[in-house]
Each structure stands twice: as C-alpha cells, then as structure tokens.
Amino acid sequence: MTTLPPFIPPTHAAVAITAPRQPLQLTTLPTHPPLPSEALIRVTWTASTPLNLHRADGGLLLGDVSATNPFILGSSFGGTVVALGSELSHVRVGDKVFGFVQDGEPKEAGFQEYVTVPVWRVSKLPRGLRLKQAVAVPTNLVTAFHTIREDLGLELPWPIPQGWVPSRADDVILVWGAASSVGMYLVQVLRHWGYRNVLAVASERHHRMLKELGAGACFDYRRENAVEEILGHIAKQHDADVLPKVPYIVDCIGSKEGTLRPLTKIAEKGTKVAVMLPVINVHAARDREPDLEMDVSKALPGEWKEGIELKGVRTHGYAKNEFFKSHLQPEIIPALLEQEVIRPNKQRVVEGSTLLERAENALSLLRDNAVSGEKLVWRVADEED
Numbered sequence: 001m002t003t004l005p006p007f008i009p010p011t012h013a014a015v016a017i018t019a020p021r022q023p024l025q026l027t028t029l030p031t032h033p034p035l036p037s038e039a040l041i042r043v044t045w046t047a048s049t050p051l052n053l054h055r056a057d058g059g060l061l062l063g064d065v066s067a068t069n070p071f072i073l074g075s076s077f078g079g080t081v082v083a084l085g086s087e088l089s090h091v092r093v094g095d096k097v098f099g100f101v102q103d104g105e106p107k108e109a110g111f112q113e114y115v116t117v118p119v120w121r122v123s124k125l126p127r128g129l130r131l132k133q134a135v136a137v138p139t140n141l142v143t144a145f146h147t148i149r150e151d152l153g154l155e156l157p158w159p160i161p162q163g164w165v166p167s168r169a170d171d172v173i174l175v176w177g178a179a180s181s182v183g184m185y186l187v188q189v190l191r192h193w194g195y196r197n198v199l200a201v202a203s204e205r206h207h208r209m210l211k212e213l214g215a216g217a218c219f220d221y222r223r224e225n226a227v228e229e230i231l232g233h234i235a236k237q238h239d240a241d242v243l244p245k246v247p248y249i250v251d252c253i254g255s256k257e258g259t260l261r262p263l264t265k266i267a268e269k270g271t272k273v274a275v276m277l278p279v280i281n282v283h284a285a286r287d288r289e290p291d292l293e294m295d296v297s298k299a300l301p302g303e304w305k306e307g308i309e310l311k312g313v314r315t316h317g318y319a320k321n322e323f324f325k326s327h328l329q330p331e332i333i334p335a336l337l338e339q340e341v342i343r344p345n346k347q348r349v350v351e352g353s354t355l356l357e358r359a360e361n362a363l364s365l366l367r368d369n370a371v372s373g374e375k376l377v378w379r380v381a382d383e384e385d
C-alpha cells in the first residue's frame with residue numbers, strides 16, 4: 001500500500017524524549033502506509049516500563065537526540081488494525097491486536113496514536129481479554145521466553161509434545177525479583193513447560209500470588225538473612241557433592257547492591273546468571289541522576305566465584321531466533337492467553353488529562369519505585385475499544 005486510506009490522518013501525535021532528564025515532549029509524526037508485510041494500527045492503549053525511565057533519566061542508548069531528532073518512547077501497543085499490506089497475514093482489518101515493539105523506531109514505538117509494524121510483531125487479542133489487559137503482556141512475556149531459551153539455554157518446545165518432561169525439570173531455577181513484571185511471566189512460563197523447582201524471591205506480600213503462578217518456594221529479599229534462608233532450603237534438597245546447587249539464576253532487577261551483591265553469595269562454579277540489563281548502579285530519583293551499565297562483566301568484578309556464566313539479557317534482539325520471530329507474537333502468546341496458561345500482570349491504570357500527562361505520570365511512578373507486582377497501563381486514545 002503506497003497511500004493511506006482516506007479516513008486515516010497523515011500525521012499524528014507521539015511522546016518523545018528530546019534531551020535526557022528534561023520533560024517528555026509531544027511531537028508530530030507522519031502516519032506510514034503499511035508495506036506488504038506490515039499492519040497499520042490505531043493505538044488505544046500502551047504500557048510503561050522501567051526502560052522508559054532508563055531512556056528518559058539515564059539517557060540509555062538514546063543516540064544523538066534533539067528536538068529535531070526526537071526519541072519516540074514505547075515498547076508495546078494495543079489497538080485496532082486499520083490497514084494491511086498486500087501479503088497474507090494472521091490478522092485482518094478491524095481486529096483488535098497488541099504487541100511488543102522497538103522503542104526509538106519512529107514507525108513502531110508504542111507511545112503514539114498510529115503505529116506501522118511488521119506483522120510478526122502483532123498478536124491478535126484473544127477472546128475474553130481486553131486491550132487494557134493485553135498491553136501488560138507482550139514486552140515481558142517475550143523477555144521471559146528469550147531469557148529462558150537464549151540466556152539459560154533451557155528447552156521450550158512448541159507445541160509441547162504430549163508427555164514431554166524437560167531434561168532439567170528438577171534443577172533449581174532461582175528467580176530473584178519474581179514480583180516484577182518480568183519475574184511473574186518467567187515463573188508462569190517455567191511452570192507450564194514443566195520446570196518444577198522454581199524458587200521465587202520477592203516481598204512477602206507477593207508470595208501467595210507467586211505460588212499460584214508456579215513458584216515452588218518463596219523468599220523475602222527484605223529479610224536480613226534472605227541469602228542464608230535460600231541456601232538452607234537448597235542444602236536440604238541436595239547432596240553436598242552435587243554442584244552447582246543452583247544451576248540457573250535470573251536476576252529480574254539488575255540492581256548492583258539490591259540483587260547482584262546477594263547473588264554473588266549464591267552463584268557458584270557452573271551457575272548461569274542471566275541479568276536484566278541495564279545493571280543499575282544508582283537508581284534514578286527526582287533529584288538524582290541514575291548510573292546505568294550495559295556491560296554485565298563490569299558488575300562487581302572480582303566478587304563472583306570462579307566459573308560463573310554471567311549473561312546480560314537483551315530482549316530487543318529476540319527475533320534473531322527465527323522460530324521465535326515467526327511464532328512467538330503471532331501464535332504462542334495469544335494461545336497461552338486464550339488457554340489461560342498465562343495470566344496478564346495486574347494492571348494499574350495511569351490517569352492524566354492528555355497523552356503526554358499520562359506518559360509523564362507513569363514515568364514519575366517508575367522514578368519513585370512505586371511499582372510492585374503490577375504493570376502500568378494507560379490510554380493513548382480516548383475512544384472506546
């Protein structure tokens with residue numbers, strides 16, 4: 001398609017960064033007609049993620065940003081397909097859809113009124129779900145799949161063969177930060193694929209929920225002796241000569257002092273430790289610039305035991321796995337939601353009188369560390385969906 005359908009405006013509003021640690025700005029972008037393998041979507045909902053804060057306050061991988069070269073925010077969209085390219089697709093005009101996209105890409109970033117995205121980034125909304133719920137899912141459910149498969153190297157066959165049991169079904173998988181958006185999806189995916197020794201670390205108020213989602217045991221990171229409690233639990237399960245006792249760790253937070261330091265006491269030779277990047281040396285605050293690091297090997301050097309495999313998770317490259325590219329968003333995610341295998345993160349709707357105000361209000365909640373066991377979602381457009 002080379003021209004837009006007549007009812008689609010040629011330009012639309014988007015939320016952008018024009019300089020680090022400055023208020024977000026509203027900008028005007030062209031609406032792009034879809035190429036043969038793309039969909040044009042009217043966006044009505046989106047979700048905020050800590051990455052927005054890392055970009056806005058930390059200037060993370062922003063490039064040469066300015067008022068004339070703004071960085072468009074948003075890692076997810078939810079809306080309605082209004083036009084399709086000429087190729088055969090799994091969605092049709094009029095379908096309600098959602099997806100995980102690359103922020104900073106002006107055609108597809110989620111904080112704008114229209115996105116034009118490749119159809120492999122599009123999931124059809126399953127029956128019984130609303131867009132408000134669905135936008136809480138794709139970014140971090142994709143992260144969970146990518147981390148388990150590419151960083152931990154564990155199997156996630158699709159479809160799951162009848163009677164299939166993973167070869168590492170009983171290995172300990174420690175999910176530190178399990179009440180984060182990423183953590184809640186990790187626990188659910190691991191349970192569904194038959195990994196049955198998942199230990200979850202989160203505030204105590206989330207333990208019941210995490211056990212429902214599939215955690216075998218839960219630990220409270222706020223307790224002074226949390227590490228000893230975890231090590232004690234594992235020691236009861238294993239003979240002393242089985243090493244490593246914790247072969248797999250996912251650090252869903254990547255905080256130098258809050259998560260990585262305690263993990264140096266748990267990981268041992270042979271442990272794979274997958275860390276959500278960036279490593280946060282200093283968290284952003286209203287009066288404090290954050291300090292972020294994309295090289296995980298610089299996190300506490302010399303303090304890890306020999307022989308640990310430290311991996312920095314970078315989900316934006318997930319489509320290098322061709323199977324995930326063609327199946328994850330078009331097929332697997334909608335199926336898991338429809339079958340109620342995956343429960344969307346609890347949503348907290350961020351209010352505000354304009355698109356810009358809602359984006360800023362969500363950013364403030366992230367800056368204030370006010371997100372716990374939930375996902376921030378908000379309306380991009382006021383129309384009903």
Ligand SMILES: NC(=O)c1ccc[n+]([C@@H]2O[C@H](COP(=O)([O-])OP(=O)(O)OC[C@H]3O[C@@H](n4cnc5c(N)ncnc54)[C@H](OP(=O)(O)O)[C@@H]3O)[C@@H](O)[C@H]2O)c1
Nearest residue numbers: 050177179180181182202203258276277313314315372373
């Ligand atoms: N590189 C990548 O591919 C990638 C992908 C996705 C996310 N990420 C990054 O991963 C991080 C998490 O993202 P998210 O969206 O999942 O975050 P989130 O949901 O906003 O995280 C909030 C949660 O963090 C937990 N938390 C904070 N400090 C903790 C600690 N010391 N120990 C255990 N839990 C702690 C809190 O747990 P309680 O409520 O239990 O206190 C809270 O529920 C962000 O920095 C994000 O940018 C990276």
